[in-house]
Amino acid sequence: MSVTPRAEGTAQERTGLRVAYGGAVYPAEEVARGAAYELFSPQEVPGFEWAPRPNSALPWRRFVHVTEVTAVHGSTASAEEPEAPLLVPLHRERGWSEVHRLGQQPGAADDPLVTTVRASATIRRGTRMVKILSARQLAGYVRGWLPHGFCYREHDVAHLRTPAATTVLRTDGGGGRDGVDVTYALRWRAADPGDYDVPVGAAYRGLTALSARDRLGPAVLGTGFTPSSSQLIPEFVTRDFADLPMPANATLLAYPAEGIEVVLYAYQAEQRGWLRMVGPQWRHLLAAVPGLSPDQEYVPTGEAPRSTRLVGTYAGGEYEAVADLPGGFRVLALTRAARYPVDGVCRRLRLATWRGAPCLVLREEAGWLRLRLRHPDPDAVVSTGAQCHERGVFETWAPGGEVTDDRVVDHPYVL
Incomplete structure (x- = not known):
């Protein structure tokens, strides 16, 4: 793909961005800092959909990923480090279509081509991650849930902007049950690559063996790619399916049928709550969210139970910390003057074993422990009676006196 920088005062600047796709050049708008583009056309084109906008003579549009375009004219350089793209080794006979075919076959999980391609999609500190949510899940995050389970790099799914397109990424198995033409998402920055894993290999074979009646959402293929008839999307999970501490400035988003990104809430780490960012024009997008008032400007998470937290050291003391990326990690403090950069930081969580799982x-609560399986498989699900709450996430209650190897573990980050 070739990129032509925007020159100040030229015709390109006045007419806007132009993107070459499918043998033609279209006016376009950048999505997610160039990870995708929204293309526009004055007439019907195969693959484009009718989506007229006010005061626009370009009523047809299509979202495409950056890997699908051949040239970009009039772009501006991004100030951020680009994400590692998904790469396919050059081969005369095995290209993208072959990788997609193999990536949808559980039996091809160990194929060298599949593993090489999947390994090219990596997470770094500061990578923007997204998790597609139902209205019920959105309500849970506003009330204090933490990032966990299956998720994606924003770079890989930036072209999936409508409720219909994001169905393949949902984890609750709900399809379109929310009753409104909108999809929701949580977006945050990865604090450390070690917090994430690729769902391939022996540790995840149990997930691939689960029957449809025991799980929610699409099947786990074990190749590291999401099940899709047309997309090649690398998927990730939080390591051990653990909750991750919510970073500062995480956002809750909505994508209505228009394909517009609407920021609903931004996370305020010091206040432990969500600040409403959406104006009156888009508050109807919250109508389907159970138990949430669209007019409430600030929603505190309060004392919602947290299974994990960041712990930082500063001047010989230990303090609760927060990831404020891309800046770094600092002491979590209401007073701005006390928000010192930490000398070291780790993610603290509690592990245990119950009935061999x-x-x-x-x-x-009252002598009972709420547990989540770290490596779900059919045997562990049966022995513990765990229920699936979303794709890959199985939870159950256990008497505190029956668990073994109960311990607190710190996962240090390299600063």
Whole structure:
């Protein structure tokens, strides 16, 4: 793909961005800092959909990923480090279509071509991650849920901007049950690559063996790619399916049928709550969210149970910390003057074993422990009676006196 920088005062600047796609050049708008583009056309083109906008003579549009375009004219350089793209080794007979075919076959999980391509999609500190949510899940995050389970790099899914397109990324198995033409998402920056894993290999074979009646959402293929008839999307999971501490400035988003990104809430780490960012024009997008008032400007998470937290060291003391990327990690403090950069930081969580199944301890109530399976498989699901709450996430209650190997573990980050 070739990129032509925008020159100040030229015709390109006045007419806007132009993107070459499918043998033609279209006016376009950049999506997610160049990870995707929204193309426009004055007449019907195969693959484009009718989506007229006010005061526009370009009523047809299509979202395409950056890997699908051949040239970009009039772009501006991004100030951020680009994400590592998904790469296919040059081969005369095995191209993207062959990789897609193999990536959808559980039996090809160990194919060298599949593993090489999947390994090219990596997470770095500061990578923007997204998780597609239902209205019920959005309500949960506003009330204090933490990032966990299956998720994606924003770079890989930036072209999936409508409710119909994002169905393949949902984890609750709900399809279109929300009753409104909108999809929701959580977006945050990765604090450390070690917090994430690719769902391939022996540790995840149990997930691929689960029957449809025992799981929610699409099947786990074990290749590291999401099931899709047309897309090649690398997927990730939080390591051990653990909750991750919510970083500062994480956002809750909505994508209505127009394909517009609407920022609903931004996370305020010091106040432990979500600040509403959306104006009156888009508050109807919250109508389907259970138990949430669209007019409430600030929603505190309060004392919602947290199974994990960041712990930082500063001047010999230990403090709760927060990831404020791309800047770094700092002491979590209401007073701005006390928000010191930490000398070291780790993610702290609690682990245990019950009936032979390795588990995360989410919370404790009246002598009972809420557990989440770290490596779900059919045997562990049966022995623990765990229920599937979303794709790959299985939880159950256990008497505190029956668990073994109950311990607190720190996962240090390299600063």
